[in-house]
Amino acid sequence: xxxxxxxxxxxxxxxxxxxxxxxxxxxxxxxxxxxAQLSILPGSNAPAMARLQTITHQEMIHLCLGANILNSLGGxxxxxxxxxxxxxxxxxxxxxxxxxxxLLPFGKDAMKQGMDIEMPVDPIDFPQLKxxxxxxxxxxxxxxxxxxxxxYLKSLPASAWQMNRNQISDAQFFPGQIFAVNNYxxxxxxxxxxxxxxxxxxTSPLDFxxxxxxFYRFEEIYRNQVLTSIPANPGYxxxxxxxxxxxxxxxxxxxxxxxxxxxxxxxARAAQQACTVAYTAMVDxxxxxxxxxxxxxxxxxxxxxxLRMAAIHVLQTPLADxxxxxxxxxxxxxx
Amino acid sequence: MSILQLPRIHxxxxxxxxxxxxxxxxxxxxxxxxxxxxxxxxxxxxxxxxAIEAAKGGNWNPHGTHRSAFFDTSVTAVDLGHGPVTTDKLxxxxxxxxxxLVDLEPYGSCSSQLFFDTLRFGIDGGCxxxxxxxxxxxxxxxxFNRNPFGFTAGGASVNWQTTFATAGLTINxxxxxxxxxxxxxxxxxxxxGLVVAFNAYRTIYFDDxxxxxxxxxxxxxxxxxxxxxxxxxxxxxxxxxxRSLIVGTIGVWRKGExxxxxxxxxxxxxxxxxxxxxxxxARIDRGHVxxxxxxxxxxTGAALIKQDLGTLQVVAVDxxxxxxxxxxxxxxxxxxxxxxxxxxxxxxxxxxxxLSAADLAHAELADWQLRSSKEGLLxxxxxxxxxxxxxxxxxxxxxxxxxxxxxxxxGKPVQKISxxxxxxxxxxxxxxxxxxxxxxxxxTNAQGQLVISADASxxxxxxxxxxxxxxxxxxxxxxxxxxxxxxxxxxxxxxxADSATAALPPTWDNVYKNVLINWNAMAPCMDNWLDLxxxxxVHNYTSILQRLTDPKAxxxxxxxxxxxxxTVGQRSxxxxxxxxxxxxxxxxxxxxxxxxxxxxxxxxxxxAPQQQPNGKPNFVExxxxxxxxxxx
Numbered sequence: 022x023x024x025x026x027x028x029x030x031x032x033x034x035x036x037x038x039x040x041x042x043x044x045x046x047x048x049x050x051x052x053x054x055x056x057a058q059l060s061i062l063p064g065s066n067a068p069a070m071a072r073l074q075t076i077t078h079q080e081m082i083h084l085c086l087g088a089n090i091l092n093s094l095g096g097x098x099x100x101x102x103x104x105x106x107x108x109x110x111x112x113x114x115x116x117x118x119x120x121x122x123x124l125l126p127f128g129k130d131a132m133k134q135g136m137d138i139e140m141p142v143d144p145i146d147f148p149q150l151k152x153x154x155x156x157x158x159x160x161x162x163x164x165x166x167x168x169x170x171x172x173y174l175k176s177l178p179a180s181a182w183q184m185n186r187n188q189i190s191d192a193q194f195f196p197g198q199i200f201a202v203n204n205y206x207x208x209x210x211x212x213x214x215x216x217x218x219x220x221x222x223x224t225s226p227l228d229f230x231x232x233x234x235x236f237y238r239f240e241e242i243y244r245n246q247v248l249t250s251i252p253a254n255p256g257y258x259x260x261x262x263x264x265x266x267x268x269x270x271x272x273x274x275x276x277x278x279x280x281x282x283x284x285x286x287x288x289a290r291a292a293q294q295a296c297t298v299a300y301t302a303m304v305d306x307x308x309x310x311x312x313x314x315x316x317x318x319x320x321x322x323x324x325x326x327x328l329r330m331a332a333i334h335v336l337q338t339p340l341a342d343x344x345x346x347x348x349x350x351x352x353x354x355x356x
Numbered sequence: 357m358s359i360l361q362l363p364r365i366h367x368x369x370x371x372x373x374x375x376x377x378x379x380x381x382x383x384x385x386x387x388x389x390x391x392x393x394x395x396x397x398x399x400x401x402x403x404x405x406x407a408i409e410a411a412k413g414g415n416w417n418p419h420g421t422h423r424s425a426f427f428d429t430s431v432t433a434v435d436l437g438h439g440p441v442t443t444d445k446l447x448x449x450x451x452x453x454x455x456x457l458v459d460l461e462p463y464g465s466c467s468s469q470l471f472f473d474t475l476r477f478g479i480d481g482g483c484x485x486x487x488x489x490x491x492x493x494x495x496x497x498x499x500f501n502r503n504p505f506g507f508t509a510g511g512a513s514v515n516w517q518t519t520f521a522t523a524g525l526t527i528n529x530x531x532x533x534x535x536x537x538x539x540x541x542x543x544x545x546x547x548x549g550l551v552v553a554f555n556a557y558r559t560i561y562f563d564d565x566x567x568x569x570x571x572x573x574x575x576x577x578x579x580x581x582x583x584x585x586x587x588x589x590x591x592x593x594x595x596x597x598x599r600s601l602i603v604g605t606i607g608v609w610r611k612g613e614x615x616x617x618x619x620x621x622x623x624x625x626x627x628x629x630x631x632x633x634x635x636x637x638a639r640i641d642r643g644h645v646x647x648x649x650x651x652x653x654x655x656t657g658a659a660l661i662k663q664d665l666g667t668l669q670v671v672a673v674d675x676x677x678x679x680x681x682x683x684x685x686x687x688x689x690x691x692x693x694x695x696x697x698x699x700x701x702x703x704x705x706x707x708x709x710x711l712s713a714a715d716l717a718h719a720e721l722a723d724w725q726l727r728s729s730k731e732g733l734l735x736x737x738x739x740x741x742x743x744x745x746x747x748x749x750x751x752x753x754x755x756x757x758x759x760x761x762x763x764x765x766x767g768k769p770v771q772k773i774s775x776x777x778x779x780x781x782x783x784x785x786x787x788x789x790x791x792x793x794x795x796x797x798x799x800t801n802a803q804g805q806l807v808i809s810a811d812a813s814x815x816x817x818x819x820x821x822x823x824x825x826x827x828x829x830x831x832x833x834x835x836x837x838x839x840x841x842x843x844x845x846x847x848x849x850x851x852x853a854d855s856a857t858a859a860l861p862p863t864w865d866n867v868y869k870n871v872l873i874n875w876n877a878m879a880p881c882m883d884n885w886l887d888l889x890x891x892x893x894v895h896n897y898t899s900i901l902q903r904l905t906d907p908k909a910x911x912x913x914x915x916x917x918x919x920x921x922x923t924v925g926q927r928s929x930x931x932x933x934x935x936x937x938x939x940x941x942x943x944x945x946x947x948x949x950x951x952x953x954x955x956x957x958x959x960x961x962x963x964a965p966q967q968q969p970n971g972k973p974n975f976v977e978x979x980x981x982x983x984x985x986x987x988x
Binding site: 231252 | 372430450481530531596
């Protein structure tokens with residue numbers, strides 16, 4: 022479980038800083054999720070692929086919604102590419118342990134990591150966060166983090182919100198799922214979407230649109246079982262096999278950022294470099310798009326497809342250990 | 357149409373539409389040759405740039421993908437005989453459809469289809485319906501007059517329908533009463549599977565519901581076009597999908613019922629009606645008159661308030677005796693916006709208790725009408741209908757194909773021999789009128805089936821308009837377009853054999869210039885998945901390309917090209933290329949096409965869509981205006 026540092030929120034600047042962290046948490050979950058998704062062998066594991074695709078798409082949407090809130094409050098979103106293995110921004114850990122995120126190919130370990138990231142809020146802890154005036158640093162889940170933010174945002178006057186400032190809408194991508202934030206009501210709705218899709222509620226595994234929340238999607242793949250409705254409490258039970266075959270994945274190494282590429286074949290180096298170029302370009306375009314350059318969103322999406330193509334290639338290019346390949350390392354290389 | 361029987365399930369939400377519309381324009385695409393209109397000296401990039409320039413004049417989605425999907429769509433109510441109920445366990449279940457929107461006739465607006473693999477209601481592990489494709493969705497009864505306040509095609513609504521065979525269905529009831537009832541119904545002897553129909557309306561372009569049609573285009577329209585143009589100039593992937601509201605219904609598909617369009621009693625706009633209401637379908641079931649008004653009654657403005665026509669009456673009129681049977685009546689609250697959204701436009705009203713069994717028997721044999729307390733007669737039944745079984749038929753140049761139709765009387769198949777006059781029609785780009793290019797006098801067989809031998813002698817796109825009777829004259833206004841509210845019709849697309857292309861040596865130069873450049877030019881979105889100008893990439897995708905271009909995959913969601921316009925010759929050349937070893941790297945560069953395509957005459961300017969003096973819409977003008985508001 023990711024535990025984020027929740028500092029007292031006493032000003033819009035505090036809220037902006039918190040949102041900046043939140044956005045980068047959403048952004049930072051994408052490479053691990055994508056690494057697992059992309060390493061599924063083509064034509065296999067359709068149920069798992071569909072679940073992972075939905076999760077990655079929704080994380081992208083959460084990122085945009087977080088940025089919309091930040092922009093509406095006058096902030097300037099800035100995506101910072103994390104290093105893997107490494108913690109997410111703001112993660113101060115739980116029980117003395119920071120959750121170190123790895124890039125892991127499709128397998129039980131990757132799904133367990135996804136569950137750890139998306140683990141729902143402890144309902145006993147939840148009521149303690151219904152205050153906007155925390156006085157000390159506290160470790161909280163992503164859901165709790167947003168909950169505290171929501172409480173503060175509710176207290177803001179209408180004048181705190183700037184209309185139509187650098188907003189990403191659903192006009193081009195993800196129809197019905199991305200919307201402008203121009204006031205507290207919009208921000209509240211965005212937070213509900215983010216928390217609901219990630220963790221659902223303390224009483225149901227379903228999100229607001231009656232789809233399974235991320236945590237349970239990961240768990241379905243991890244257990245290779247469908248979470249199935251039953252008439253008795255608690256309403257669901259682990260049911261039939263989902264149809265997961267973890268063996269049907271590319272033999273991708275863990276944490277490709279740790280590879281010494283000077284010792285890898287030229288083809289593998291070149292293929293990984295293509296991933297780096299595409300990823301860097303995508304991050305650069307996204308940062309422009311999130312700060313009001315409308316055309317850059319479409320450019321960023323094109324670069325996501327470029328990254329996908331580069332990833333497919335690198336996953337098919339043997340390393341020095343010819344039984345292994347690397348997936349995309351998600352290295353940001355600033356110009 | 358069995359959505360007028362019980363049980364039924366209603367759903368509601370929205371749908372996004374992301375077609376490439378560059379091929380709607382004759383100066384960009386020749387639908388007969390199935391080729392983009394690349395001039396001899398024009399490169400792929402020049403063609404793409406020209407498509408972008410056309411965005412300033414109305415080409416609203418050069419970076420489209422054809423992908424069309426439900427969103428924010430879920431089951432809203434079920435009906436087991438007591439009206440719409442919202443407490444069934446299935447209510448709230450998400451509806452998922454990912455499809456490719458393709459017009460058989462790229463220039464027209466009456467032959468749309470949705471190619472897809474699976475339709476799903478609910479989620480794994482919960483109460484759900486998983487319905488693998490049996491047939492593609494087909495659009496019919498396009499109502500050009502639905503929402504006159506809408507921008508470009510936003511004025512139109514249309515019915516979509518398809519059916520799903522029982523054998524492929526997965527239905528998990530998990531305590532859902534309606535799914536349990538559906539499972540029971542599917543065991544009945546005449547049940548074939550499920551029928552799913554939905555109506556798409558209030559379509560918005562540029563994500564701006566305030567845009568309206570005008571001549572010249574309003575400042576807001578110009579601004580939206582300019583913003584799109586600037587995005588396209590900036591590069592990347594810049595789709596500009598439209599979106600519609602949808603309401604839909606799931607029911608049981610039974611023997612004798614048509615697949616692609618309703619086959620119940622068809623109540624058509626009456627020629628003398630004072631107010632326009634689009635075609636509705638009706639039947640009696642379990643003591644109720646059930647009327648499908650999903651496509652019929654207009655909204656009065658952006659607030660989607662339904663037109664108030666007062667009390668509506670369904671009346672059966674015996675043609676011989678002129679005796680009338682008042683079958684049912686209902687008031688505005690039963691067809692207002694709230695009711696429409698709750699029951700997807702289906703109105704179910706108890707039969708008039710004063711009717712005797714004999715009266716009902718007479719009424720079943722009579723023609724029905726829909727009357728308004730305010731406007732008088734609105735709709736009159738067309739007792740006989742002849743409905744295509746393959747409404748949109750694709751053929752390759754060669755021997756003639758068959759398109760089959762079934763005769764219906766008062767909503768039921770009729771097994772009898774009847775005369776049919778069939779007009780073959782084709783759009784004339786010079787005159788913007790429908791030309792009659794052939795007439796056949798045919799007969800249905802003893803089963804009431806009509807088989808039309810569809811000419812496939814040359815690349816062509818045309819329609820068949822069947823009229824029941826011998827030596828019947830064409831509809832007087834046929835040149836203005838098919839009156840989609842009155843007539844059934846079938847469209848045929850014949851792809852040229854292109855044997856000269858098939859005979860070319862399978863070099864990269866030939867395969868690019870004669871095959872791949874067409875979709876590289878027309879579909880910039882392909883850059884996301886595959887660089888069609890890169891022989892190494894193309895070759896690396898050999899197995900995928902062979903699978904996705906295989907005619908056996910024609911109905912599937914991922915079939916390539918999405919637009920279903922690759923000729924046999926082109927496919928042959930592509931496959932011959934793919935079977936070879938990788939070409940030499942020196943042959944990598946994009947080649948300028950030397951293909952010469954006779955440029956079709958540009959569409960001349962015309963006036964905004966207008967109604968004819970009788971109040972009926974001018975369908976050809978409305979149809980054209982949907983595609984090309986400024987005729988640029």
